Amino acid sequence: MNENTPDNDANTDDDTDLRSIISALDDSVPRDGSWVQLTQYGGGPDEAKMTGNRNGYRRLGIELLQATLNDDSEQGFGVDLEYLVSPDSTINFDWFELSDTHSSTKPTNRWFDRVMPIGCLTVFAVAVIIFAIGVGTVIQWIAK
Incomplete structure (x- = not known):
């Protein structure tokens, strides 16, 4: 399969545009003082909530956006949440996996x-x- 097909060129251009947009977002939202807390208030994972400040939610979105541009989706992808999720959270995510099929x-x-x-x-x-x-x-x- 030829990698220089119009679809691949368009995807590369889209990724380049996305990278620059995400980089600008990353630079505009400070990490310091940003936080989110994930807690389970009931008996199971369906009774959970997320609390955070405005920049915490923004940073969470930026981290997830950055992760979609990584190429290591075979093993899951890295999302840096250690600095963002508060230490007293009762929920922690160990793994993020990119999949093209929904099961x-x-x-x-x-x-x-x-x-x-x-x-x-x-x-x-x-x-x-x-x-x-x-x-x-x-x-x-x-x-x-």
Whole structure:
């Protein structure tokens, strides 16, 4: 495949333009005083929040943009967050991976997910029936 095709030249030009824009952004937002804090406030990763100052969010965006220009995507890519993420964060990212395909990490249409609501409703219905029988038995016992 010829590397001097118009598409490759356009990508190179785009990367050069992006590099200069990202470099200008990097120079305009100071690292000193920039911070973000990542915390998990609930029982799982779906209950997390990010807090930070304005420059912290800007620096986070710049770091992610810089990482997209790296060529080491086979092994993941380097994002320098050590200076940015506060030490008391409860969430830390060890790995950033660039992928051209999206794969869902959540399994879809598992039999367990389909049966679970029916099982819960059945257990609830049985509990209500047992409760009603118990109340009826106590009322009959008191009425004697």
